Amino acid sequence: MTVRSRLKRGFYRHGPDYRFDDQVDFNDIRDTFGFRTMVVGKWVNKEERFISANLIYDALADLAQILQLPPSAIGLRGKLNFAFGHGGQQNVQAHYNSRTRTLALAKNAGGGALAHEWFHAFDHHIAGLVFPEHPKSYFASKLWLEHTLVPSHPLNLALNQFYQGVFLEPSGKNANHYVQQCIAYDKHHGQYYMSMPEELAARCFEACIAHNEQIINHFLVSDISGSGLIYPDSDTLITCNKALNNYFSQLGQLLFAHRL
Template identity: 80%
Template sequence: MSASNRLKRGFYRQGPDYRFDDQVDFSDIRDTFGFRTMVVGKWVTKEERFISANLIYDALADLAQILQVPPKTIGLRGKLNFAFGHGGQQHVQAHYNSRTRTLALAKNAGGGALAHEWFHAFDHHITKHIFPQHSPQHFASKLWLEHTIGQSHPLNLALNKFYQGVFLEPTGQHANQYVLDCIEFDKRHQQFYMSMPEELAARSFEACIACNEQIVNHFLVSGLNNSALIYPKRDSLKICNNALNDYFSQLGQLLFQDH
C-alpha cells in the first residue's frame, strides 16, 4: 500500500475539533506545539503533506489534551525537533534520535507510534531535571533503576510513582510481572530490546494514552491489542496511569499559570 493510500484510508479518532476543518501545514504544527525545527522529506507529495499535517496536528493536540498541558509543552521547551518522511531508520515506522533530539515519523508507517516516540523524547528531556548530576544523554527511565529521584518537589514524587509502576510490584521490592515477562521474552529471542528500561517505560506511557476513554486517536496510538510487543498488566497500568495523570495535571497547572 502506498503512503498516500495509507494516509487516505484514515485513522479512527474521537475527540474535540481543534481545526474546524481548516487545513494546517507543518509550520502550524511547529508553532502551535513549540518544536525547535520541523522538517518534511523531499519525497512527501503535496497531497501527503496536507493529509499528514492534519493527522499529526490533531494527534498532538489530543496528546496535550489528555495530558492536560499547554500545547507548546509537547515541544519540550523548544528542544524537540520533528521530522516527517525524513531522517528515520529503514524498516522502522517511527524513531526518536536522542543525539539530535529528533522525533521522526515514516510517511508510510508512522501512524499509531506517535505517543510511544514522544515519551522517548520526554524521558530523555526530563533527565536533566530529575537527575541533574548525571549525563543528560541518558534516559531517565534507565537512571531511575540505578539512582534515586530527589523527593523535594511534588512533580518528582509523581514521576517517581510512574517509574515505580513501570518496573516494580506495588510493594516496591521486586520487579513486576511486566518486567519479568519482557526479560523472559528477550532471553528466548536472544536479544535485549523488550526489557530495555526506556522501552518498558514508553510502552507503559503508550498504554496509558490508549486507555483514555474520552479521546481516542489511532494516529497517536493504536494496535496494542494486536501487537507482538508486551504491555503492562492491568494493575501496573492503573498505577502508571494514576501517576501520569497526577504528574501532568500538576505540570499543566504550573505551565498554564505562566501563560
C-alpha cells in the first residue's frame, strides 16, 4: 500500500481566493511577499514543488490578510530568507535561524508551523528596531523582560501591550498563569524550552492566528488543541489578540500609505 505524504494529503483552508486556481512557483512567493532569497531543497520533486508553492503562497497571503499588512511586508523589509525542504534540523518540522535570518520548513512536516516560525522572525527583526543597542542575535520578547521598551511611538506602545499580555498579569507586576504553567512544566521535565520568552511569545501569536474566525489555514497554523504544548488561557489570548490587532493594523496603515 502506498502511503501518501503529509504534503499530498492536503491541509484544510477557509479564506479568500488569491490565486483563482492559478499555479504559482517559489519565485512568485519570493517576489510577492518580499523575501530576500528563496531556496528549495533538491529532494523536493516537481509535483511537490507545485503543491507546496500553492500551500505556502495561500498561507502567507492569509497571514498578511489577518495582520492587515501589505503582502510584501511579510519578508520583513527584504531581510528574511525562506527555505523549503532545505537546511532543516533533524526531527524538527520548522525552525527560524536568527544567524542567517532564515525561516525553514521541512518538506513533509513543516505544514502548520508557519505562523509560529514567522513570529520568531518578526520577534528577532523588531528587536533591532526597538532595542538597537543590544546584540543582533536577541529576540525582542527576551529583551522586553530585561529592559524598558520606550513607548515613544504608538507602535511601540501597542507592542509593549502585547508583550505585557504574554508575560504578566493585568496588574503588570507578576508572571501570569500562562508563564507559571510553562515554568512548572519545564521544571518537571528538566528542560528549558516551554518557558523561553521567545517560545512563549511565538505560541501566543500562533494561538491568536489560530483563533481567527474569518480565515482558517492549517498549513499556516495547525490545530493547537492537540499539540501537547501549552498555550495561553482565554483571558490572556483576548488581551494579546487585541494588542496584536492594534499593532499590526497601525503598521499596515503606515505601510500601505507609504506603499512599502
